[in-house]
Amino acid sequence: MAELATWSDGSTKSTIVDFVGRVTAEDGPDHVPPDARVAVFDNDGTLWCEKPMYIQLDFIVRRLAEKAAADPALRDQQPYQAATTGDLNWFGGAITKHYQGDDSDLKVLAAAVMSLHESMTVEEHAAKVSAFYAEGQHPTLGRPYRACTYQPMVELLRYLEAHDFTCYIVSGGGRDFMRPITTSMYGVPPERVIGSSVGLDFADGHLRTTSTPEFLNDGPVKPVRIWGRTGRRPIMAVGNSNGDIQMLEYAHAGPGPSLSMLVLHDDADREFDYVAGAEKALNEAQAKGWTVASIRSDWATVFD
Amino acid sequence: MAELATWSDGSTKSTIVDFVGRVTAEDGPDHVPPDARVAVFDNDGTLWCEKPMYIQLDFIVRRLAEKAAADPALRDQQPYQAATTGDLNWFGGAITKHYQGDDSDLKVLAAAVMSLHESMTVEEHAAKVSAFYAEGQHPTLGRPYRACTYQPMVELLRYLEAHDFTCYIVSGGGRDFMRPITTSMYGVPPERVIGSSVGLDFADGHLRTTSTPEFLNDGPVKPVRIWGRTGRRPIMAVGNSNGDIQMLEYAHAGPGPSLSMLVLHDDADREFDYVAGAEKALNEAQAKGWTVASIRSDWATVFD
Numbered sequence: 001m002a003e004l005a006t007w008s009d010g011s012t013k014s015t016i017v018d019f020v021g022r023v024t025a026e027d028g029p030d031h032v033p034p035d036a037r038v039a040v041f042d043n044d045g046t047l048w049c050e051k052p053m054y055i056q057l058d059f060i061v062r063r064l065a066e067k068a069a070a071d072p073a074l075r076d077q078q079p080y081q082a083a084t085t086g087d088l089n090w091f092g093g094a095i096t097k098h099y100q101g102d103d104s105d106l107k108v109l110a111a112a113v114m115s116l117h118e119s120m121t122v123e124e125h126a127a128k129v130s131a132f133y134a135e136g137q138h139p140t141l142g143r144p145y146r147a148c149t150y151q152p153m154v155e156l157l158r159y160l161e162a163h164d165f166t167c168y169i170v171s172g173g174g175r176d177f178m179r180p181i182t183t184s185m186y187g188v189p190p191e192r193v194i195g196s197s198v199g200l201d202f203a204d205g206h207l208r209t210t211s212t213p214e215f216l217n218d219g220p221v222k223p224v225r226i227w228g229r230t231g232r233r234p235i236m237a238v239g240n241s242n243g244d245i246q247m248l249e250y251a252h253a254g255p256g257p258s259l260s261m262l263v264l265h266d267d268a269d270r271e272f273d274y275v276a277g278a279e280k281a282l283n284e285a286q287a288k289g290w291t292v293a294s295i296r297s298d299w300a301t302v303f304d
Numbered sequence: 305m306a307e308l309a310t311w312s313d314g315s316t317k318s319t320i321v322d323f324v325g326r327v328t329a330e331d332g333p334d335h336v337p338p339d340a341r342v343a344v345f346d347n348d349g350t351l352w353c354e355k356p357m358y359i360q361l362d363f364i365v366r367r368l369a370e371k372a373a374a375d376p377a378l379r380d381q382q383p384y385q386a387a388t389t390g391d392l393n394w395f396g397g398a399i400t401k402h403y404q405g406d407d408s409d410l411k412v413l414a415a416a417v418m419s420l421h422e423s424m425t426v427e428e429h430a431a432k433v434s435a436f437y438a439e440g441q442h443p444t445l446g447r448p449y450r451a452c453t454y455q456p457m458v459e460l461l462r463y464l465e466a467h468d469f470t471c472y473i474v475s476g477g478g479r480d481f482m483r484p485i486t487t488s489m490y491g492v493p494p495e496r497v498i499g500s501s502v503g504l505d506f507a508d509g510h511l512r513t514t515s516t517p518e519f520l521n522d523g524p525v526k527p528v529r530i531w532g533r534t535g536r537r538p539i540m541a542v543g544n545s546n547g548d549i550q551m552l553e554y555a556h557a558g559p560g561p562s563l564s565m566l567v568l569h570d571d572a573d574r575e576f577d578y579v580a581g582a583e584k585a586l587n588e589a590q591a592k593g594w595t596v597a598s599i600r601s602d603w604a605t606v607f608d
Contacts, residue, residue, distance in 0.1 A: 035493060122531060166495075179535045189339060190535025191470075200531060202524040202550055205557025207531050220506040227426060227504060227511050229533060231483045231494025246506055253509025 034164035039236035043171035172218035223250040338468035343540035347475035421513040476522040
């Protein structure tokens, strides 16, 4: 039986063990049959590192730079110029301006990102993603991106599965950006990865990406897509940011036992220390009694 | 090991057995690893009976009649009048007019059908569906709807699973109209049911239906949603109508071995005899060498 060896002894670990014990106790009042033991996990900041920037943003910046290399006319335009010169502040600035009410740079960025998806087969896209994971290095942690998963969370996935849970990844990140790597990194196969996507076109026997977004899997869209994909309400949900609130609420509001948990990034030494983008989620956690897992206190080990 | 006992000996059964034998032969040139053995099945006319009308249409007619019973002002309006008086020809006529270029009745029908979904939790919807299946009787076959599944197809699902295939239902019918019954009827759990849906809203911890269609899972949308849900290209696809062509083509166009199969309804004595709506699919089958399973010749038994 998988054990939570990299979780420090304390109330968070006890809460998890107690919850799993209750839902699996055959004759107990909180027993949940195995096929209803569904757990959902956000990805960025929950299963793997999301700082100093989303790993998918690095993938996008590299592809923008590749595109500019192939078409020099693009190099003087944003976001290609920033991608080519490695000016990551431009990308951060586009987001900051957005929150200040100025979407001009964000629109330029979004249009370029969407154009990257113009007419490529899903297999070609997957090959580009795999090539990125094969060599991508985290800029500050000194490890490959594919080793940026949180070991206690991988252990939690295995622990839940050992108790007949089915675990899904439910991320705002790109569905087809995660799938090529989730089996080897998390042991979660492609059919259990729920994420954002551009629209796809079918022609001549093949599926091709389009430059039109289909949906952004964040906030209230997460419960909608969990149901769409599974036809079940999860009994456990784990996230780390405001975009996870509704998913955690969905698990929490079910008729039976549930565990909603937030990962708190409070460890500048071993990972990062931030609450930006998680303030509302942390307030909700306090108001509703959700569990907060502190990286500093609850994880004996962060990375493998 | 599950056997195809209700399939008559002949070329169709041999084709299936041979295909499964090839993809499972460990050292053979056509070996496919278990996690890539994905098979997709249309529902109406493929796994269960679709004549004299879609079973879901009966469900809809009953709900329109219920709504008119609760609100007598509706009884003089279509489609409530037709639903209340059991005038099924009106519903058929709306479809016929549509194919003749007159969408007036179809629009009236569609608006009423969508209004049935106004703000109900997905659990309430599932309860209505389950109540329908508990008592719904097929109008001519003398059996409950829940016993209108084709026994050879249920056997085929078990046969494939016994050889480590994962089977999905991929139907133009309502996703959440199928899910409450697919586990008991087909042994296919809700997370492996792909179908059409209205949009859902999340609020106060619950998902509610809306009166806005989200997507119609038919034709070229089938491959798109198969990928969206599974992240894999199926190696086997089974359908029976023009709406299944792209799904069958998707399996067929893969790089490895595949089996694309159409069910031919040619048995007026035991089921129904029709090709309307399947003409193009049957032509494609001939052109591309897809397998055609004749109900009359290939199925020793039709219903359990």
